[in-house]
Amino acid sequence: MANWSAGYVVDVEYTHGFYQELTPSLLGFLTLLQGVQAPDLGSSALTYCELGCGQGFSTNLLAAANPHIQFHATDFNPGHIVGAQSLAQAGGLQNVHFYDDSFADFLDRSDLPDFDFVCLHGIYSWISPENRRTIVEFIRRKLKPGGIVYISYNTMPGWASMMPLRRLLLEHMAARGSQLPGPARVKNFLDVADKLGKLDTRFFANHPKLSKRIEKLKDQNSNYIAHEYLNQDLEPFYFSDLARELVEAKLTWVGPANALENLDEVNLTKEQREFLAGIDDIALRQTTRDHIVDQQFRRDIFIKGAARLSAHQIREQWLETGFVLTAKGSRIPRELRGLRHGVKLHSGIYDPLIAVLEKGPRTLREIMAEPVLAQAGFSRLIQALTILVALGSCQPCLPTRGLDERKLRTERFNRVVADLSRFERKFGSFASPVTGGGIAADRISQLMWLSLEERETEMAHFVGSVLSAAGHRLLKDGKPLNDADQETELRQRIADFEQNTLGVWENLGLCAPSPQEAAEQRRLRA
Incomplete structure (x- = not known):
């Protein structure tokens, strides 16, 4: 090397x-x-x-x-x-x-x-x-x-049992020669680990989580495994x-x-x-x-140099912090599960909070202007928003100043990402000018977004044609679909996208709302 x-x-x-x-x-x-x-x-x-x-x-x-x-x-x-x-x-x-x-x-x-x-x-x-x-x-x-x-x-x-096994697996790989290409090294690493796990060794018996860990690794990207486990240094x-x-x-x-x-x-x-x-x-x-x-x-x-904020400073910064949903309200889980416990999301707080955020990004000050949410109180709303962020259903926003420029930059960047998706599944996120971060977007969703950008009137035909030109097909249960089944599957995905994703992406600044939706948003803000 x-x-x-x-x-x-x-x-x-x-x-x-x-x-x-x-x-x-x-x-x-x-x-x-x-x-x-x-x-x-x-x-x-x-x-x-x-x-x-x-x-x-x-x-x-x-x-x-x-x-x-x-x-x-x-x-x-x-x-x-x-x-x-x-x-x-x-x-x-x-x-x-x-x-x-x-x-x-x-x-x-x-x-x-x-x-x-x-x-x-x-x-x-x-x-x-x-x-x-x-x-x-x-x-x-x-x-x-x-x-x-x-x-x-x-x-x-957490790595206490894996480190000795990793050392042993690297020794086995070294004994077989280090000139194998990356994917072959990863396969060799997993094969030896799998064989050791089936030998009824006391080491595996005394560390019962190891076998499950090896099984999970088999489903991981081989490039990830190479960088995670095969480097000379891992501490x-x-x-x-x-x-x-x-x-x-x-x-x-x-x-x-x-x-x-x-x-x-x-x-x-x-x-x-x-x-x-x-x-x-x-x-x-x-x-x-x-x-x-x-x-x-x-x-x-x-x-x-961690500077502690005063209670007044903390409150003012919270009130000016904006939040936006990253999932449709009906799809947000109503329970948060941690390592030990689950917490049910109280409908009296979360239902009106989610309803307000579904209208678009809101600062905590704007959220508290809603009478039913003002009754919940400042501290309880911060806890509720933190739980929504922990669920992956909400993100904090950047200040609104500079939003127009951010929209121009992210639209061009997302267009490049989506254009690359015409040929392969490479990048799985779009940039949001509202949050200043990334939003999960699989290849088919990117192509649907691209059809909107190009003003295509028939989204299913557009996405199907792009896949066909790349020599690709949708898979179901690991098998490629035929023409009829692919069109059916595409139309189902498009319906789901239009019903559950498009409105969320509009609020995230990923695409412009239709004139009718824009008018409705202005009415709701009034």
Whole structure:
């Protein structure tokens, strides 16, 4: 393997996913949830850095949805950067800059600004100690006071049983020769794991979760498995050790970068919560919590100089925060399930809250102008909105200022993404100018959206023709459909799209409403 790779998998491309946790507006929301000041998302002088950006799709999408932010991203794999730069150019993005630097080279650059956000998704556990020290030094030098760091990483004790097995599997692969291509290495890794699991070994017997974990891996993308398990370096961290490393960059832990993990009422028992409440040291408390829930992967927010907001500041920032639904109201679950408990969504609060948000994005101040919701009270509404975000049914919004420009940028970017879907299933998200983040959009939904953009009168014919031109067919139960069944299936999907998705996407700024719908929206706002 090439020396520049430093033991990292480079002959297998990383996946093209969008990672929601990287979204500035979501990071701001979760920081406010902890009563801590985040960078002002309404500022026109924000800067954002992603270290180890992979294919760069998340960075490009965020750049399209946040034209007021300057994005800088590096990944030492030049193949990834070529693709990222091509997508940025096609999308007309002027506010994103890609580099194929190593972390050490990136640290030595003199042409980078200081940053409001430094984000690392799936990087820190998969690199050498030397590279980790370089990243900490980069953050120390380049993160502004008050700036946010988002970091995700594998965690102990959730990896305690997998690490010895991974070591053994890598030894087997090395014994068979390391020149196998990436997919063959992944197959070899899974085959040996599967055979070991069927040998009635005491190791598997003493770690009963391993067999289920191997079974789940069989359904994963092979590129993901290669990058997750086959790198030379893989170190799951105890939270206390990670926090100790990041102290060198003057970072303070703020909270989890995930709304559900902020809701201990559904994740922990009463006794567990009381035990943790008795631990004053934050690092020890979090490490203890990880043992209680057998944490395997963490997503955390740190800040350089965490400034606590006053009660008045917290209230005013909440009142100005907007929210928008990402699912049709009738499809939003009426129960939230955590690790331990489920919580029924009280219809007296959630039904009117969802009804208001179905009319379009609303700030908390506008929500509380509704008499029935004003009665619920400020704190209860914040809890309800947090639960909707945890369900994946709602997202915080960017300020409305600059929305028109964001719509222009995201429309061009989404058009590029949808045009690529004519030929293959590659990207699974659109950019929303309302949230400043990504919205899940599968290939067929993208093609339906494209038919609306091109003013096609017969959506089923358009989508079917695109699939036919690419030599593709819809699959059902793993088998391609014939012409008649495909048309039936397409019409069913289109009906579902028009009934359950289109209105949601209009509120998210992904497409313009029809004149009749626009008039109705104006009437509802009046």
